[in-house]
Amino acid sequence: MTRFLLPLVAFLVLVAFLLIGLNLNPREVPSPLIGKPAPDFQLQQLHETEKTLTSKDNLGKVWLLNVWASWCVSCREEHPLLVELARSGIVPVYGLNYKDERDLALQWLKQFGDPYTVSIRDPEGRTGIDYGVYGVPETYVIDKNGVIRYKQIGPVTVEALETKILPLVRELQG
Amino acid sequence: MSLSSLFGSSISRYRQKRSGLQKGSFGIKRFTLLLMLMLVLPSSWAREAAPVAEDPEIERRMIELSEDLRCLVCQNESLAGSRADFANDLRREIREQMKDNKSDKEIVDFLVARYGEFVLYRPPVKPTTMLLWFGPFIFLAAGAVFLIFYLKRRRRRQIEEPALSEKQRQQAEALLKEGKGNNA
Numbered sequence: 135m136t137r138f139l140l141p142l143v144a145f146l147v148l149v150a151f152l153l154i155g156l157n158l159n160p161r162e163v164p165s166p167l168i169g170k171p172a173p174d175f176q177l178q179q180l181h182e183t184e185k186t187l188t189s190k191d192n193l194g195k196v197w198l199l200n201v202w203a204s205w206c207v208s209c210r211e212e213h214p215l216l217v218e219l220a221r222s223g224i225v226p227v228y229g230l231n232y233k234d235e236r237d238l239a240l241q242w243l244k245q246f247g248d249p250y251t252v253s254i255r256d257p258e259g260r261t262g263i264d265y266g267v268y269g270v271p272e273t274y275v276i277d278k279n280g281v282i283r284y285k286q287i288g289p290v291t292v293e294a295l296e297t298k299i300l301p302l303v304r305e306l307q308g
Numbered sequence: 309m310s311l312s313s314l315f316g317s318s319i320s321r322y323r324q325k326r327s328g329l330q331k332g333s334f335g336i337k338r339f340t341l342l343l344m345l346m347l348v349l350p351s352s353w354a355r356e357a358a359p360v361a362e363d364p365e366i367e368r369r370m371i372e373l374s375e376d377l378r379c380l381v382c383q384n385e386s387l388a389g390s391r392a393d394f395a396n397d398l399r400r401e402i403r404e405q406m407k408d409n410k411s412d413k414e415i416v417d418f419l420v421a422r423y424g425e426f427v428l429y430r431p432p433v434k435p436t437t438m439l440l441w442f443g444p445f446i447f448l449a450a451g452a453v454f455l456i457f458y459l460k461r462r463r464r465r466q467i468e469e470p471a472l473s474e475k476q477r478q479q480a481e482a483l484l485k486e487g488k489g490n491n492a
Contacts, residue, residue, distance in 0.1 A: 160383055166424040233393070259397045266422040268380035268394055
């Protein structure tokens, strides 16, 4: 009896491991930046190019930093949600226009709507590297002290917004 | 018309003309066309060349370092081998930091601080990676223990269980006796 039982148990254990492995998302690499101060930047604004925005400008408020680009297909997926979120006024959304051309970015915003309080430009992706960006879109929740509290990799979904982002934002706004 | 038929036909025509050739008249136009195609096509197929490194020593160091780093976009490729735009950016970053006389360790720390230890193909040995590092040896040891027990049990069974039962032994003896009797 044990002759068959042992291989069967071993097989089931293997299946369990494989199932767990299949259900993990290898794209979601936990960011080491959670709980750390948001990296400094001083970047040109997308609309008013003579102005800049720095990471210190938003101290004292909870804000979202959404990394986007006009060439990014998944950004279109999440965009209506961001527009809606911005309209609700719950939390300001800032855009980091990542490795994009200004003309295309402006045209994209005109076409799909502009949810961003301010968009800033990172044409060479250097600030992106500081923030550990590797797959656009990505969204960061940054608290009043300028600390990154959450990172959404990939498009913001209704589920992520309802279960993670909004509760966290409310808690941080406290 | 496919490329090969274009080339094929011009070559065969070239041959035809040559065989019945008057000197100087072998399809100059066609030959020039072929030559132009040969010149133009490869350059239009090729990708734009990456800027050649100014400093081969830094390039060598950069490639050596980035072979042990994971590209996060195409996760089974190293930073050295990936053609993703992202990998390109990180290689640029590494190159620039090397120019600023940063050590390999400083650069790796810089990347780990931003992307986590997932970028390392050789994760450091620490409590959370113990299983990763020593798991295979645990499996090996478990397999060895199983094998030893299995072999021992098999040997014991062979010793305990006589090869022939009492009845079989008697039959064999009878046969042997019979044989002896016949021979004698």
